[in-house]
Amino acid sequence: xxxxxxxxxxxxxxxxxxxxxxxxxxxxxxxxxxxxxxxxxxxxxxxxxxxxxxxxxxxxxxxxxxxxxxxxxxxxxxxxxxxxxxxxxxxxxxxxxxxxxxxxxxxxxxxxxxxxxxxxxxxxxxxxxxxxxxxxxxxxxxxxxxxxxxxxxxxxxxxxxxxxxxxxxxxxxxxxxxxxxxxxxxxxxxxxxxxxxxxxxxxxxxxxxxxxxxxxxxxxxxxxxxxxxxxxxxxxxxxxxxxxxxxxxxxxxxxxxxxxxxxxxxxxxxxxxxxxxxxxxxxxxxxxxxxxxxxxxxxxxxxxxxxxxxxxxxxxxxxxxxxxxxxxxxxxxxxxxxxxxxxxxxxxxxxxxxxxxxxxxxxxxxxxxxxxxxxxxxxxxxxxxxxxxxxxxxxxxxxxxxxxxxxxxxxxxxxxxxxxxxxxxxxxxxxxxxx
Numbered sequence: 001x002x003x004x005x006x007x008x009x010x011x012x013x014x015x016x017x018x019x020x021x022x023x024x025x026x027x028x029x030x031x032x033x034x035x036x037x038x039x040x041x042x043x044x045x046x047x048x049x050x051x052x053x054x055x056x057x058x059x060x061x062x063x064x065x066x067x068x069x070x071x072x073x074x075x076x077x078x079x080x081x082x083x084x085x086x087x088x089x090x091x092x093x094x095x096x097x098x099x100x101x102x103x104x105x106x107x108x109x110x111x112x113x114x115x116x117x118x119x120x121x122x123x124x125x126x127x128x129x130x131x132x133x134x135x136x137x138x139x140x141x142x143x144x145x146x147x148x149x150x151x152x153x154x155x156x157x158x159x160x161x162x163x164x165x166x167x168x169x170x171x172x173x174x175x176x177x178x179x180x181x182x183x184x185x186x187x188x189x190x191x192x193x194x195x196x197x198x199x200x201x202x203x204x205x206x207x208x209x210x211x212x213x214x215x216x217x218x219x220x221x222x223x224x225x226x227x228x229x230x231x232x233x234x235x236x237x238x239x240x241x242x243x244x245x246x247x248x249x250x251x252x253x254x255x256x257x258x259x260x261x262x263x264x265x266x267x268x269x270x271x272x273x274x275x276x277x278x279x280x281x282x283x284x285x286x287x288x289x290x291x292x293x294x295x296x297x298x299x300x301x302x303x304x305x306x307x308x309x310x311x312x313x314x315x316x317x318x319x320x321x322x323x324x325x326x327x328x329x330x331x332x333x334x335x336x337x338x339x340x341x342x343x344x345x346x347x348x349x350x351x352x353x354x355x356x357x358x359x360x361x362x363x364x365x366x367x368x369x370x371x372x373x374x375x376x377x378x379x380x381x382x383x384x385x386x387x388x389x390x391x392x393x394x395x396x397x398x399x400x401x402x403x404x405x406x407x408x409x410x411x412x413x414x415x416x417x418x419x420x421x422x423x424x425x426x427x428x429x430x431x432x433x434x435x
Contacts, residue, residue, distance in 0.1 A: 010256050011256065014046060014049075016260075017047065020260045025062050036096065041101055094121065099127065101135045106140065109154060109156070110150050113150075122156060128160070128263075155267060163258070217234065236250060236253065263275065
């Protein structure tokens with residue numbers, strides 16, 4: 001303010017609008033708001049510059065990020081480009097401030113609805129100071145095919161407005177303004193304008209009253225009212241009573257203190273209604289009743305639970321951690337299963353592996369045979385010799401492989417011999433083979 005020490009703002013100012021936004025962000029802990037700044041509308045272009053400057057000066061309350069400011073031209077942007085712009089905002093923000101006219105705001109809301117951004121997870125904020133042809137009427141009704149889409153998206157839109165107190169004095173003043181404009185300047189207000197008291201006209205009239213009040217006060221205090229600096233210093237924290245709006249007060253920067261409101265769309269009345277008051281003398285936001293936001297009792301959080309990029313550790317896959325009981329079970333259960341399988345499957349495997357030998361159970365392997373002749377025990381060998389009735393008999397091996405069964409057939413007819421195998425002894429008597 002040191003650069004413009006000689007200025008006193010007697011009506012609303014961009015800086016006060018930015019201050020109201022800042023209070024809303026701080027109250028609901030929104031740290032990453034996004035601003036869509038329309039460069040085609042002079043009023044909102046200048047507003048965007050002052051908003052960015054104000055928030056930069058209050059970086060300690062809402063961190064300043066140049067990347068959060070999107071400049072676009074409503075006269076050239078199409079829906080595809082608008083959708084791309086809105087998608088990019090979802091990567092780091094849940095609050096979108098649209099600095100543009102009512103027609104452009106309506107288009108943005110329609111695209112937001114098509115992207116699924118108008119279902120309660122995101123908050124959209126626009127500036128509708130009062131009803132004026134400068135920025136148009138903020139309504140979803142246009143008599144076009146997009147009306148239903150706009151109607152569905154409008155509940156996600158909040159409107160920042162001046163709190164205009166319409167009293168009998170202001171209405172009488174406005175009727176006199178309309179009459180003088182027609183008679184003296186041949187200017188006729190439109191039907192809409194005739195029913196609305198324009199705050200700018202009222203504030204201009206009160207500026208003249210302010211000048212008269214300050215001159216009177218300075219003259220009484222014997223101050224030099226011809227000095228612009230001293231005049232501005234006197235306006236700082238000055239107040240007087242207006243016959244139209246009541247008390248008019250200024251802050252330490254010689255800017256007029258004005259009350260603002262934040263309005264939300266009511267589906268039943270199909271209009272925006274005041275849900276929050278932003279008094280000029282307070283640093284916060286005053287709730288008027290309970291917040292109803294798409295079935296919830298609060299506005300959406302500053303960020304999703306998992307974060308915009310899933311950076312919350314609670315949402316990441318966690319490594320499996322076993323308790324001592326689970327670890328013990330993990331060791332014991334496989335062992336028990338292995339033993340059980342071994343007990344029940346071993347006989348089946350044995351029969352499967354040796355099933356081809358089952359039909360030859362009666363055969364005796366050479367290394368399992370002991371031949372007893374005449375009370376003598378002799379071990380089998382490749383050439384087994386034994387004495388029977390004074391003669392030598394030889395057990396001839398029929399097959400050369402040591403692991404194949406053998407037959408012994410060289411004993412004389414009538415000879416008696418014993419064969420011992422696996423602890424059992426069998427006596428046999430040879431017979432003469434038939435011719």
